[in-house]
Amino acid sequence: MEHVILLDDSGTATGLQDKSTVHTDSTPLHLAFSCYVFDRSGRFLASRRALSKKTWPGIWTNSVCGHPAQGEPLTDAVRRRAGFELGLELDELRLVLPAFRYRAELDGVVENEMCPVFSAVAAGDPAPHPDEVDDFRWLTWDEFRREANAPDSAFSPWCRLQIEQLTALGPEPAAWPEGDPALLPPAARQPSPVL
Template sequence: MTATMAPAQPASAEHILSLFPEINTSLATQTRSALKDDDLQGYDEEQIRLMDEVCIVLDDHDQPIGSASKKVCHLMENINKGLLHRAFSCFLFDSQNRLLLQQRASEKITFPDMWTNTCCSHPLGVPGETGSTLDAAVAGVKRAAQRKLDQELGIKAKQVPVEHFDFLTRIHYKAPSDGKWGEHEIDYILFIKADVDLDINPNEVQATRYVSEAELKEMFKDDKLTFTPWFKLICQTMMFEWWEHLDHGLEKYKGEKDIRRML
């Protein structure tokens, strides 16, 4: 996969809504319980419950169309028809400029056991986390990142104030997890520098590790380790350049308006 700034084939709101009548255009909470869903039989109960969360469904220009459950958004049969949702990838660095990585729990339905950046998740289709302008969307993903850092890693909001997150850019990528599940996201890249206390949620995270640039590059050489596709894409393109400028010069990379297409 390579990165390009060229636009992808457009998927209009009308086309997406005609394909997926289950999309809720009012961004209201879904009511159906995933616990009763045949597609999710045999998975961890807490992870099934989280499949009821509502993701923000998008057109190819990152404009919200409505909301659909996490389960609907992550089925490959829907992704292959063009269903796209909003996400974020947060990269937390400590005062030594080491990046905090997490290894996803075995209980995860998508990409279990893989190493990835500090926190990767979705803003929800609820007031405060959605937005149709770039500024509003960035504010929403920052709130979502703060919420998920606590839920996954036990990092309290006071250690990661919303105003301390830096938004760099957005990437549009698609990746299968297995034959059934996958990702198709416009992913907001957030950096934050903070020394934090961890209280790991074992249902989400099985291990964490702080790494330098050199240590991360060595991890990528280890055939025994697996990494999430979005993390690999980011590292193969801009990650190490951004990291180099973490203390001096990151300003020029912040707030990019174009979406980086990595399809």
């Protein structure tokens, strides 16, 4: 069973729930992550969620998102999902927004996550898994920000919220400062092997 780690408002793990049942109209708070992947020239990799996805099908978003498994360090989870969803190995994986949290709703399905944000450099070319990613594009960071922030944006709500906070870190993603791991939710700082 693939599961998500449920959280209380302090970010402490309270239990597990089957991932296939967690996203409803009253999704409980749980632990996730997002990652923004760049190539060696600084272009950003935007991905379009597969139409078969339960949440936000066909929506453009950041490079990769996911949920850590019980006892799995966040960095390992980011690398695992990037490999599975995008067929990518990651270099220079860095925590940039340790305390990002959001709630969003589309067509009666809610996302409700504490979602630390990472940046990374692609070690090769994407080969997306068709059940996860319908399409991808390489964009300059400025092109991406303009598209995502447009009034008729096709990008996910969490992505648009993250852009606001990432922009505050500076205009050049390669120069974003490392986030403080002490600001991660407790469940992400010390993954628990047993709940």
